[in-house]
Amino acid sequence: xxxxxSLISEAEKLTQPQSGFFSFLSGSSQSMRLEEATDLYIQxxxxxxxxxxxxxxxxxxxQAAEIQGKLSNHNDAANHLVEAYxxxxxxxxxxxxxxxxxxxxxxxxxxGQFRRAANFTVDxxxxxxxVGDNENAINSYExxxxxxxxxxxxxLANKSFVKCADLSALTGNYRKALxxxxxxxxxxxxxALTRWxxxxxxxxxxxxxLCDDDVIEAQKRSQNYSTEDPAWEQTRENKLIxxxxxxxxxxxxxxxxxxxFEYDQFSKxxxxxxxxxxxxxxxxxxxxxxxxx
Numbered sequence: 001x002x003x004x005x006s007l008i009s010e011a012e013k014l015t016q017p018q019s020g021f022f023s024f025l026s027g028s029s030q031s032m033r034l035e036e037a038t039d040l041y042i043q044x045x046x047x048x049x050x051x052x053x054x055x056x057x058x059x060x061x062x063q064a065a066e067i068q069g070k071l072s073n074h075n076d077a078a079n080h081l082v083e084a085y086x087x088x089x090x091x092x093x094x095x096x097x098x099x100x101x102x103x104x105x106x107x108x109x110x111x112g113q114f115r116r117a118a119n120f121t122v123d124x125x126x127x128x129x130x131v132g133d134n135e136n137a138i139n140s141y142e143x144x145x146x147x148x149x150x151x152x153x154x155x156l157a158n159k160s161f162v163k164c165a166d167l168s169a170l171t172g173n174y175r176k177a178l179x180x181x182x183x184x185x186x187x188x189x190x191x192a193l194t195r196w197x198x199x200x201x202x203x204x205x206x207x208x209x210l211c212d213d214d215v216i217e218a219q220k221r222s223q224n225y226s227t228e229d230p231a232w233e234q235t236r237e238n239k240l241i242x243x244x245x246x247x248x249x250x251x252x253x254x255x256x257x258x259x260x261f262e263y264d265q266f267s268k269x270x271x272x273x274x275x276x277x278x279x280x281x282x283x284x285x286x287x288x289x290x291x292x293x
Contacts, residue, residue: 004044008060011040015067034071038064042080049087058087058095065102074110078103082120093131100124108147118147122160134171138164142180158184158194165204166272174208181205189228198229203237207276213284215248236267244277248285256285 014037017030045060065080081103088096100120107117125140141164148157165180185201188194202225209218222241226233240263247256260277263269269277 004047004056004060007040007044007047011037011044011063014040031071034067038067038076038080041067045083045087054087054091055095058084058092058099061087062099065099074106078106078111081106085123089127093127097124097127097131100127114147114151115153118144118151118153118156118160121147122163125160125163129167134167138167138171138173138176141167154187155194158187162201169204169208169211170272170275174211177208178205181208185228195229198225199232199235199237202229202232203241204273204276206241207273207280210244210248210284211276211279215245219245236263244280244285248280251285253281253285256281 014033041060041064045057045064048054048057048060061080061084065077065084068074068077068080081099084099085096085103088099100123104117104120104124107113107120121140121144125137125144128134128137128140141160145157145160145164148154148160161180161184165177165184168174168180169177181201181204185198185205188198188201202221206218206221209221218241222232222238226238232238240259243259244256247253247259260269260281
């Protein structure tokens with residue numbers, strides 16, 4: 001196995017510009033030398049990757065990407081940046097984010113590869129989410145949805161918009177979540193492949209409305225959804241919505257808790273729905289009691 005450090009040293013020599021007599025003797029153009037240097041950096045990167053020295057591996061892929069960028073080989077530069085991202089992902093999320101953003105920029109501006117840009121923008125959103133940067137994660141999920149839409153991949157666009165909506169709702173931005181759920185609902189109605197997901201979108205959108213303490217709008221939405229999809233009226237989700245609205249109107253916190261518990265026995269509540277329901281319980285159902293104090 002070659003020593004990656006010797007490969008890097010050799011590559012660095014090749015990147016130094018030559019002129020005059022030495023250039024004539026070498027019989028090779030600077031571009032050919034840079035291509036050779038790129039190959040050596042990639043070999044070094046793969047040697048480091050085999051040793052599980054992922055930071056070092058990522059840095060060598062960055063060197064290869066920089067050279068290919070100078071040579072205007074944009075596709076190769078982007079591919080090397082993607083490899084750098086893969087190396088950094090588990091050890092240095094900040095460097096992974098930077099490499100991936102640069103690759104996405106090339107896909108969009110140089111190659112017009114919207115599908116690849118969209119797929120990697122989803123990865124970028126997940127990276128932001130993993131480091132707790134929800135604002136950039138939300139923006140990236142929404143961008144991914146827009147890129148998928150540009151590439152006429154509606155199902156993938158909806159998946160990204162739902163992730164964006166879910167994260168927006170989790171962070172308390174109910175208005176933005178509603179806008180995105182509405183977008184996905186509009187795309188899903190009448191679509192046999194996505195219609196099965198409608199009740200979940202209906203449910204989450206109404207919970208967001210209730211988090212904003214708008215019982216009238218929640219009831220209106222439930223009625224409209226029954227018109228758009230008659231199956232909604234008989235769902236367990238709609239039954240819980242009606243029970244919640246009744247509990248809100250009566251200020252019945254125990255009734256609210258009982259109905260949510262009963263629903264959870266049949267359809268396990270995920271993190272998002274649990275958080276939305278807790279918000280409704282603490283700020284909406286108990287509101288009348290607070291007003292009397």
